[in-house]
Amino acid sequence: MRAILPIAAVLAVLATGAAEAADLAGIVRDGNGAPVADAVIYAVPRNRPVPALPVQGLPPTAIDQVNSQFPFITPVRRGSAVVFRNADTYGHTVYSVSQTKVFNIPLSRDVVSAPVVFDTAGVVVVGCSIHDYMLAYILVLDTPYYAVTNATGTAILNNLPADTHDVFVWHPGMAGTATPVPLVVTDGAIANAEFRVPLKLDGLWRIDRNNPVGRHIAP
Amino acid sequence: MRTLSFRTRILLTLLGLILTVQGTAFVAVYLATGRSARTQIEAELGASARVFEALMERREVELAQAASLVSGDFAFKTAFSLRHQPTMVTALRNLRNRVGADEAALIDPDRTLLAADPEMTVASERVTFGNLIDRAERTPSITASGVDFVGDRPYLLVTVPLMAPVPVAWISLGFDLNDTLAAELKELTGAEVSIGRLEGETFVVYASTLPPNWRAELSQQPARGGWTRGSVSDVTIGGEPYVTLLSPLGDFIGSPLEVVLQRPLSEAMASYRQLRLFLGLLTAAGLLISAIGAGLIARNVTLPIRRVVEAVEKVAAGDYSVTVGVRRTDELGQLATAVNKMTNDLMERDRARELLGKMVSQQVATELLGRRLELGGEERVVSVLFADIRGFTRMSQNYPPAELVSVLNGYLTALSDVIERHGGIVDKYIGDAIMAVFGAPIHQPDHAARAVSAALAMHRSLDELNRTLVDRGRPRVEFGIGINTATVVVGNMGSARRLNYTVIGDGVNLAARVEKLTREYDVPIVVTQSTQGDAPGFLFRELDRVRVKGRDEAVRVFEPLGEASSFGEESLHRLESWHAALKRYRSRDWGGADSILADLQEGEQDSLLYAVYRARIETLRLAPPGAAWDGTFNTPGAY
Structure with missing residues (x-):
């Protein structure tokens, strides 16, 4: 599975102050280098447990x-x-x-x-x-650290604990399962990462409401 | 070979012509309909093929649409969501029943068979369905269809995704290409439908509208050759010729399938059979009408001809009363008119001939009618016969005029008959005299003998006539006959307008003169020496040597006594005596001659000849003749 190519895992972690957290700014591009919107970037810390759900649960x-x-x-x-x-x-x-x-x-x-x-x-x-x-x-x-890319293919994950994270990218048009990219996040820094996601475009289903019978595949 | 009548020939000719024309038309139409039928059936077959193709496509589309509806069916999605194999199988069965499919299968996006109904071996289906799914994914409609085998059966397969709302699985529906389908297609295309696969020399039939034994025949067909894809050929199945089209069957995924469309040739011919039958009847009716017409025409033509023939036959038989009753203005009318005229002319000519025969002798009439009448004659040796009633003047005084004519006519008729019987011709009647010629116009070498024979017969004939006259109390009629044989001129004499076939010449005169001598010697017949010399076989008595009036030469004259063979010893003896007496007379032995004559006279009291000579002798004794006397008698006076 070579769904995610960590072509440019930017390791330079910039200091963001004394706060015990860091942000991750990620950009997702397809095989052609075009930004991919509607992709989910999520990170799973390796050495820390993710925070437990509150007893009353999260708001839906x-x-x-x-x-x-x-x-x-x-x-x-x-x-x-x-x-x-x-x-x-x-x-x-x-x-x-x-x-x-x-x-x-x-x-x-x-x-x-x-x-x-x-x-x-x-x-x-x-x-x-x-x-x-x-x-x-x-x-x-299984993690609370995630974000959805915008039209420019960019998403920012806030408040990541300083740790080495396995960073995943998921997209509906992605072929296969994601392979995580390890990323070291330092407190108070902003981590930048670029992800290359080759999309199987005909696997991305968008349904044309004006022509629902055809159920066309949108590129 | 029997000759055909004119009528039959006309009839046959006309019928032949009509038959040729009608037959040609019939054959032309017959062949044309045959060709047309074939063209039509090939066109129909082509149409059947297009219909078949369209139907298959349509079916595919319909199946795809049905499957598509299924693919959005929420209940099926629900069943799918349970991920429970038996549930999925029943759901598939439900689905299959709903669209009438023979096979339904649910396949995972990774091409794993999730469930199938009826159950099938996963291995055999994986590839086929996978191919179809690949094709479906590439099409905008996300459906794919095609023909391929499921197990050992050809199926029409349709694959659609199960949308929830993106493809979560693939539904494949299969429709067996079986006899039912073939039957349906036959219903719509009108052709016999068989689906199969070419395997070398064999055509493996999977579905057909043909009965099983015919399928076997069909499967052997490629071995017989002439079976190329897309071509039309004739295939005999069950003894009946089928026009057959072999074409590829739709979209096949795996090995190619063929569809065989067949139409019986007789089917196309059926529509023309009526036409042909009608044409045949028309031809037959035409022939019948033509035959009647031809018969009428032939009759119309030949009936007048038959009438003419009948008339001419009657005319030939001598019936001139017939008239050909053909009232027409055409050639046949002209023929009838000509025949009528001919009959009339013949009648007139026959009448003329009859008349001529009365006027002239039959032979002359024939001669005259048979030849061109030309003035002029030819020299010919003939025997001329004169017969004359002796003492006609006296006789005419004893008879009433009417009876005289009757007796005369009877006499002339009887003698003329005798003359003609002996081949002579009556040249003319000169009052009570008859002039007859032997040896003309017909050549007769024995004319002298004929003349003599005729004269003797005439004599006998007159004896009979006299007997009847005596019975009626009338006096006998005596006559004299003179005959001379000489070269005379024979021919048509007279003027150009009026001819007479006759003989002229000195010899004719001599015949007339010797006839007169009969009185001198009291004998019925006198012939000259030339006649006597030309008529062997008769017994003659020399009468005298005479010098007639107008002739210097002396002529010996004879009396024919009859046929030499009919005389007895005594008669011949007496004739010898007579000739001896004649000899003595001429040698001036008066006494010798007279004594013989006296002896002869004693035997024949009534014969004047002896008396005539004895009287002469008496005179000569008294006044002996001069030295110049040679026994010739100079006829006195008129003859």
């Missing part, structure tokens, strides 16, 4: 349906919950048949679902059985 992450659209990528920490909020004036039925989490939640208009707790790490493909073109990915992670 909201996934809204607006104009028959999900947010494309939603990373969550394992054990946390997600609520689906229907902002549309019509109904949706949110479902997943992924092995990570199977659910099927009918949502009338302006309804917020009961929290769905994700106990297993992994990818959950979410759809709407009323609208075939609605697609979302929920990435259930």
